[in-house]
Amino acid sequence: MPAVSPVISTDGLTRSFSTGIALDGLSFDARAGEVVALLGPNGAGKTTTVRLLNGILRPDAGRASVLGFDPETDGEEVRRRTGVLTENAGLDDRLTALENLEFTGRIRGMSAAEARRRSRELLERFMISDRADHPVQGFSTGQRKRVALARALLHDPDVLFLDEPTSGLDPAGTREVIDLIGTLAGEHGRTVVLCTHFLAEAGGLAQRVAVLHRGRLRAFGHPRALAEQLLPGLPVLVELAAAADDRLVAAVESTDGVLSAAAAPAGLRMSVVDRDVVPRVVATLVSKEIPVYAAVPEPPTLEDVYFEIQDRLAADPHWQLP
């Protein structure tokens, strides 16, 4: 298979402010059509990364490439091809939703008629066309996000940056925006860089995640691959009539392929090398005439991976996944 050059790549990207270092030697990449999530707490360097990749900030060191352009020297070319949803929607309250979008269209070189047509189309798509001619001032956070998302997509960008797209939204609004992003990510091979500290949305959308902490990249890869490295073994909950006693736990533990086992309130919890071990354990239990109600594999979620990383960082602030 021919090597596909990444749409975004960074090499040792570094940037400091008067308050300290915001990004420290970031190297990562994103491929065409991929959703990459930048994860990390506030101040981890996610927004700084987006600003550097769009040529809004200049790096102190390192370099970046977005769609073949260097954001530092060809920022305008990059911004022509990218769409950004900033954490704050950044809409002018005094203008209507339509005017906010039309303005962006004009800056992006559309004719007045084209900007209007495209703006209405996008507002329609994001189900906010009934508010198109209302000043943004009275809009809810969810409505603002939808207008801002429409604005980011007005020119059908090749790369979409979404900085905390669900912050400030209620659960229903969050679900709505995540569904929208899921749809957008699959369109025309568009690359999406998603900055968030909501792990559930990242887990559901991203093919790869980059975990940032204090400006440094601590782990980067597919969530499952990260889980395999950080949390070896497959956790399985075995439901029994009651909590397993020590003898039963020892019997399970001695089964080939079981890494560990412990009693749980209604059975036992074990870690196995892979799924194939589960039938063997169940057979062992059945042979001892112990009724097994269920054996449910519980693969680690992105949340488990993330907090494992945070635990390791708490123990060693310099920790980084090799």
Next chain:
Amino acid sequence: MSAGFNWTAIRAVMVRDVRAISRSKAVVLPMLLVPFLLLVVLPFVIGMAARFRSGPDLGNFLDSIPDQLANQLEDRPNSERLVLLVNGYLLAPLFLIVPLMVSAVLAADAFAGEKERRTLESLLHLPISDRDLFVAKLLTAFVPAMAVSWGGFILFALVANTVSWPVMHRIFVPTRLWAVMILWVAPAVATLGLGVMVRVSARAATSQEANQLGGAVILPLIVLAVGQSTGLLLVDLPVAIAIGGLIWIVALWLVVRGARKFTRNVLATRL
């Protein structure tokens, strides 16, 4: 390499800003009220006062103003003296408050206002060069400031000449001093207001804060106006032209310095 200006993008920013400002009563009303009071109400009141009363005796006042002007007024009837003195002489430097104030208020909204409304970051993410964005912001303040100033002056000339006609029996505005103020000094002062606001807006978090910081710029003008009215300064034509030139130099220096610091990198660092 220096490419040409992207006038479509510049015009788009201007249209957006002016449209947004026009919907903000808190910005528009004071911006129009001062020119209205100064350029419509005051010449009307002075004209009416000159028509219906003999007016105050300005003999002693004439002793304290520059001879050149005093000589022009001395041989006039007292009612004409009042109209000429206020509408033809005192109002000319006071008029400069209009372009200064309008450009400063609009520039504060255009530069610091973006930060205050939290729209700056999304603006910086658009494909418009730093230079075009700066020019757009300058013009957003300069063009309306000059439109209000020149429009205000036309109104002033109409009101002053019409109301004072029974006293003056001739069109006395614009004088040559007014012409210099309108065409030379007013654009310089508008640019000065811009230059100051570009500088203070870089540090101010809100347009109100920028207005307070930039308010200092109005003081020299008030001093000039007070000096003018008490005869401390002789603002005749050559002096007005020279003062205009000086203001242009300072204003352009401020604008150029502001332009150098108006880069995405600097602006985004302060987000």
